C-alpha cells in the first residue's frame with residue numbers, strides 16, 4: 001500500500017483571484033522518482049498551481065498531500081522543512097550577496113536542520129554551484145549575473161537543500177543552448193535522488209526530460225501522459241503545441 005502512495009497529491013485544489021479561477025479543481029498525483037513536466041499556455045495557472053503546493057499562495061479550497069500527510073495548513077517555510085524546494089519564475093536571489101553566499105543560506109538551513117551534518121558549508125555550496133555550472137561565478141554579486149545565471153543560481157539554492165521534491169518554474173528562460181544542454185544533464189542527475197516538478201516552455205527540454213507531462217489550460221488539467229501520448233493528443237495540439 002505505502003509503495004503506491006504518491007509523493008505529492010492534490011485534491012479539488014482551487015484558487016480564485018476575484019472572479020478568475022486561476023486553478024480550478026485540480027486533482028494531481030506525482031509518484032516519487034518521477035520527472036513531471038507541466039506545460040500550457042501563459043495564464044493557464046501553472047505558477048499558481050505550484051505556488052499552492054509550496055504554500056506561497058493559499059487555496060480557496062482543496063488539499064495538498066505530501067508523503068502521505070495533509071500539508072494544506074503548513075506555512076511555506078514548514079513545507080521547505082518537509083522537503084519541498086522551489087525556484088520561481090521571478091528571480092528571488094539576494095541581489096547584493098555573492099552567488100556563494102546565496103547558496104550558503106540554503107546549505108546553512110539544511111545543516112541547522114540537523115538532517116545532514118556531514119557536509120561542511122563550503123563543500124556544500126561549491127558542490128551546488130558546480131552542479132549548475134556556476135563555479136566560476138562563486139564570488140560574483142548575484143544581482144550582476146546574467147538573468148539566466150540568476151535562474152541557475154536559484155536552482156543551486158534549491159538543490160542545496162537536498163529536497164525530496166524540487167519544483168522548477170521555467171528554469172531555462174534566458175539560458176543559451178549550451179547551458180540548456182548542461183541543465184538537461186543536471187536534472188537527469190538530480191532525478192536519481194529527487195522527484196522533480198518542472199514548468200517548462202521549451203518543448204525540447206520537456207521531451208528530453210519528462211517521464212510524464214501534465215497539460216494545463218484555464219486552471220484545469222487538460223491532458224496527462226507520456227511525451228509520446230501528449231505529442232499525439234489533438235486537444236493538446238489545439239490548445240498549445242500547434243500555437
Ligand SMILES: Nc1ncnc2c1ncn2[C@@H]1O[C@H](COP(=O)(O)OP(=O)(O)O)[C@@H](O)[C@H]1O
Nearest residue numbers: 017020022040041042043044045046047048049
Ligand atoms: N496574485 C494574483 N492576483 C491576481 N491574478 C493573478 C495572480 N496570480 C496569477 N493571477 C492570474 O491567474 C491566472 C494564472 O496565472 P499563472 O498561474 O501565473 O499562469 P501561468 O504560470 O500558467 O502563466 C492568470 O490569469 C493570472 O493573471
Ligand SMILES: [Mg+2]
Nearest residue numbers: 046047048089
Ligand atoms: Mg508561470
